[in-house]
Amino acid sequence: MGGPRASIDLSTGAPVARPDASVPRTAPGVNPTQSLRARLAGHDTLVMGILNVTPDSFSDGGAFVQRDRALDHALRMVDEGADIIDIGGESTRPGAVAISAEEELDRVIPVIEALRGASAVPVSIDTSKPQVMRGAVQAGANLINDVAALQADGAVSTAVELGVPVCLMHMQGTPRTMQSAPRYADVVAEVAEFLAERARDCLAAGMRQADILLDPGFGFGKTPAHNWRLLRELRALVDLGYPVLVGVSRKSTVAAALGTRTEDRLIGSVTAAALAAHEGARLLRVHDVAQTKQALAIVEAFNGRQPRV
Numbered sequence: 001m002g003g004p005r006a007s008i009d010l011s012t013g014a015p016v017a018r019p020d021a022s023v024p025r026t027a028p029g030v031n032p033t034q035s036l037r038a039r040l041a042g043h044d045t046l047v048m049g050i051l052n053v054t055p056d057s058f059s060d061g062g063a064f065v066q067r068d069r070a071l072d073h074a075l076r077m078v079d080e081g082a083d084i085i086d087i088g089g090e091s092t093r094p095g096a097v098a099i100s101a102e103e104e105l106d107r108v109i110p111v112i113e114a115l116r117g118a119s120a121v122p123v124s125i126d127t128s129k130p131q132v133m134r135g136a137v138q139a140g141a142n143l144i145n146d147v148a149a150l151q152a153d154g155a156v157s158t159a160v161e162l163g164v165p166v167c168l169m170h171m172q173g174t175p176r177t178m179q180s181a182p183r184y185a186d187v188v189a190e191v192a193e194f195l196a197e198r199a200r201d202c203l204a205a206g207m208r209q210a211d212i213l214l215d216p217g218f219g220f221g222k223t224p225a226h227n228w229r230l231l232r233e234l235r236a237l238v239d240l241g242y243p244v245l246v247g248v249s250r251k252s253t254v255a256a257a258l259g260t261r262t263e264d265r266l267i268g269s270v271t272a273a274a275l276a277a278h279e280g281a282r283l284l285r286v287h288d289v290a291q292t293k294q295a296l297a298i299v300e301a302f303n304g305r306q307p308r309v
């Protein structure tokens with residue numbers, strides 16, 4: 001395998017040493033889907049590291065450079081303690097424009113294959129398209145993370161056939177329109193009812209109960225007041241009986257709460273993630289893995305559990 005590989009800090013472009021780069025990452029005989037199921041069946045709060053493979057200012061070096069940078073970033077998050085890496089090829093940020101399944105596959109498949117070849121870490125595919133779900137799971141992905149909660153034609157049957165865990169997220173509207181005028185009579189009741197119904201549909205189609213995760217969809221067709229209320233009353237979702245995933249990392253609601261204090265969303269994001277864990281979230285979708293792991297150690301200690309590092 002050679003010596004330690006150089007890593008690149010994606011925010012500065014500077015090389016970063018990976019302290020434990022000589023630790024083997026692959027574990028022969030480990031099935032990442034089974035290890036993910038075992039972790040989900042436990043009690044720990046897990047950290048999902050975000051890996052965006054949408055074209056950006058770094059992609060001028062071509063497809064291979066982009067793949068290698070993405071792999072480097074993923075492995076850095078694994079070294080920092082990420083329990084799962086979420087790979088997304090289509091932006092779902094407010095106002096984002098849709099892309100074709102082919103383009104999405106072209107972006108994500110090389111990265112999934114590279115990561116699967118370099119690590120036994122469970123991999124999640126952030127997509128709403130059945131064709132992409134299929135290609136990604138065939139390439140080694142172990143969880144389907146769908147911000148549209150498998151509402152696309154054929155998505156539920158595809159997910160059941162692929163037989164991996166699924167995260168069902170609530171969104172009001174579409175990424176293009178969702179932030180124009182979010183309205184709810186009772187946001188917690190409506191989100192809980194929607195997710196419970198999507199879970200029922202999945203069960204009816206043959207999905208294993210243990211393979212379903214739910215997510216309130218922080219920032220997806222919600223005002224800051226809606227988002228904070230969902231976080232404050234997260235127990236209403238936890239009580240549905242499925243592991244709850246929460247993604248607050250660097251979102252505009254965090255920035256809005258910080259106001260003019262800072263442009264930097266790190267501490268705000270980590271604090272919000274810690275609050276979500278305290279309220280029962282079992283999976284935190286984050287950009288800043290090392291810092292979130294530290295915050296989680298404090299939440300675990302607060303809850304009377306041995307902090308793990």
Ligand code: 7PJ
Nearest residue numbers: 092093145167169215217218247
């Ligand atoms: C989420 C997501 C989230 C799940 C994004 C961003 C927007 N998947 N994908 N939950 N957010 N499950 O990271 O700002 O909150 S993309």
